[in-house]
Amino acid sequence: MKQPAEQYYRYCPGEERVRLSDAVCLGRRRASFHKCPGCQFNDDERGDPPFEARLVTLRSAAGLAAAKEDPMLERVFKAYDVRGTVPDPLNEQVAWRIGNATAQFLRAALSGYDRSDPDVNRLAVGRDMRTHSPALQQAFIEGAVAAGTYALDVGLVDTPQIYFAANHLKCCGGVQTTASHNPANYNGFKICGPKGRPIGADSGLKEIERIAKALSRHAVELHGKVARVDLAEPYKRCLRRFLVDPRPMNVAVDASNGMAGRWFPILFGDVAGLKITPLNFEHTGAFVHEPNPLVAANLGQLRATVREQKAEFGACFDGDADRCIFVDERAEIIPCDLLTALLAAEYLREHPGAAVVYDLRSSRIVRETIVALGGQPKRQRVGHVFMKRAMADSNAVFGGELSGHFYFRDFWYCDSGMLAFVAVANALTRHGRKLSELLQPFRRYFPSGERNFRCADKPAALRRVEEKYAGGRIDHLDGLTVEFEDWWFNVRPSNTEPLLRLNLEADRPDLLDAKLEELAPLLGEPVEH
16 A cells, blocks of 8 residues: 655664654654664654653753754864864764764664674774763763664774774774874864774765764663773784894883873883883873974984983884884984885885885885885875775785874784884894984985965965976876976965965975975965974
8 A cells, every 4th residue: 555655754864764654753762762863853852743752861951952052063073083172162962973973874884784783783982091081982982872883992092903993893993082192182083984994074074974963862872782892912912913023122112191101011011122211101181292293392302212221213102103203223303204115115025016105295215215126106195094095995015104104004004103113123123223224225315394384375376386387297186296307396285274385305405495495485474383
């Protein structure tokens, strides 16, 4: 019998596409069906017809009010992650909505049978050491289980351990509660899909934001869908299998009061011959220095310790330990593109002909090294989402960015500060030489480093630059890159600020200075950033 169309326009989002009658929809709401919170067809949340929804946590009533009053959820959604200051705009109510939306998004990719299978329909959720991370993680988990997902609380972990969890536990995705290198009053969420697949603005984050904006009610009943999982032993076995038995080695490690302070001793504390001088391993809720190793000032303590202890090298991790910056035995900061060249050479000797992905801002020496060793150079735009995608697409053995992210095929194409440490230690053991000596052959060109310019009209400035240097080889992979025989540059607009970012490299220091002086007036006002 044909059903009246006006009674069969409803359906459960992310659950099934079979249209429901008003009566079935009402019955599910009365039974607190897990898809009802935030559903566009939930009449109870809008207040008509009269039906008193069951509220099961204190978060419910406050959450409903907060949802109606908060039109600025987009303030926390960035290009690659979710991030903001706590409690405004990021708080437990917002975290609940993001958790529910993330679970809905990830569940939608599963088949109908898998959505009810706890071995597949599960999400690994961890947190860093920030004082507000436990509450935000818990709110996120409550939102996720309200959407019907089984949550695995993996506890206090570094971000790469989330990628490990997504693969080791075969989850539909993973989430780390962290603000990485940002100050202590920030927090956020890094989200990945199955196998650690990155989720950015163009690969799901915008959809998660859209779903979160539609959510209003924060009623949640856990239904026993949360389990705590300790990954310490399997994670340690995973990383230690890459470490060559090191020669006796003295190393200084700065954890930046972040997650490396917890996990470095667990992973490498019992390695014979490895003497570690620890710096800032404590979790106090504050940072001795900003947990951003890209800023040279934050490496001062590490460099002084390398000199005092006569260490063979130093390593500084960011807050969530997915990045690592190194200094050599002279306490000189190692540019990440030179380290990419060195490690690319190491991996290509073991894997001849393999692809290596590198950040387009990198020195020419990176491409030249890969080609000289018979590898396949894969130049990529800036950002971990693009780097990981390129790694997977080309089955690259290794990848490196100027930001200190290093990527590994044997770690599911994901980045890991710990594995970067392992790779450097392995290179020293294999060659028996100082780190500065291993890097010297790659110091062939003269880089500017990244320079920032305040610019009100970025598109117009880029057009001016392109017109002036039309005689070079031009591409627009990320911003504007122009190459000449003895120098090249890249200019990229910032996604979030009125800034243009310039990287320039030349064959000679005098040419570098001349081209910087020539380009600067076209880009705007120089700023320290």
